[in-house]
Amino acid sequence: MNVSDSMRLLSRYGLWTVGKRVSLSQALEMPRPIVLKADTDEHKLDKGLVFVGLASDIEIKKAYEKISKNYDVFAQPVVKGFEFVVGALENKSFGKIIMFGLGGTFTELFSDVTFRAVPLSKKDAIEMVDELKISKVFKGFRKVKPNKDAVVNVLMSISKLISENPINEIDVNPLMVNEEGAYVVDVRVMM
Numbered sequence: 001m002n003v004s005d006s007m008r009l010l011s012r013y014g015l016w017t018v019g020k021r022v023s024l025s026q027a028l029e030m031p032r033p034i035v036l037k038a039d040t041d042e043h044k045l046d047k048g049l050v051f052v053g054l055a056s057d058i059e060i061k062k063a064y065e066k067i068s069k070n071y072d073v074f075a076q077p078v079v080k081g082f083e084f085v086v087g088a089l090e091n092k093s094f095g096k097i098i099m100f101g102l103g104g105t106f107t108e109l110f111s112d113v114t115f116r117a118v119p120l121s122k123k124d125a126i127e128m129v130d131e132l133k134i135s136k137v138f139k140g141f142r143k144v145k146p147n148k149d150a151v152v153n154v155l156m157s158i159s160k161l162i163s164e165n166p167i168n169e170i171d172v173n174p175l176m177v178n179e180e181g182a183y184v185v186d187v188r189v190m191m
Contacts, residue, residue: 002039003074006189009165010172013157016150017184018176019076024064027075028057035078036063038071041188053078079185081178082137082146086154088118088162089169096162100128100155103174120159125152150182151175167191 001009007017021039022030038049049071051063067073085103090096094117101113114131116124129135129151138148154175162170171188 001189001191002041002072003037003187004039004072006041006187007184009189010157010161010184010187013161015154015157015184016181017187018079019074019185021072022075024061024068024073027060027064027073030075031077032056033078034060035076035185036060036067037074037076037186038067039074040071041190044186076185079176079178079183081176081183082134083174084151084177084182085113085171085173086158086175087169087171087173088158088167090167098128098155098159098162100151101132102134118159119163120155122152122156125155125159128155145179146177147179147181151177154182154184165191 004021007019011017027034027036033053033055036051036054037044040049044050049067054060054063064073083103085101087099088096096118097115098118098120099113099115112133114128116128129138129148138146158170158172161167167189169190172184174185176183176185
């Protein structure tokens with residue numbers, strides 16, 4: 001599924017998703033800075049299909065032109081916060097499992113992740129958050145306290161989504177978490 005379809009699916013399960021497919025004129029009308037990316041299920045960052053922090057008309061036009069040669073364009077505001085990852089998949093040995101951890105470009109480098117079988121209980125979701133080495137940020141870090149309850153709700157929603165649908169894999173990375181909530185900034189869903 002492309003980003004647009006994946007975001008629509010997640011929003012039906014109560015997750016806060018950010019962005020939409022846009023034309024160039026719509027992208028130019030958005031409050032700045034913005035992010036433009038290819039509306040595809042491919043890994044976009046490594047292929048140069050994500051442009052972050054675009055503030056000028058020239059930057060937006062150049063990025064839009066590059067992406068739109070081969071893809072529809074997905075635009076979103078820049079969301080600030082801590083980056084986490086949520087994944088879920090069907091495992092032949094264990095059934096459906098969910099993963100939560102440090103996200104963004106550091107996911108593979110630091111491997112600060114935890115796993116549980118689906119369906120999750122609320123207790124499971126809270127334990128997943130608390131098990132991470134980086135979990136201390138939820139108690140407050142540099143006067144910022146990410147919204148732990150929002151993360152627990154995301155984990156519960158992803159658990160429900162994968163339980164109710166024939167999904168092989170979900171990869172939400174990053175899930176941006178700040179004091180207000182948890183926002184799905186990028187997602188891949190494979191049926």
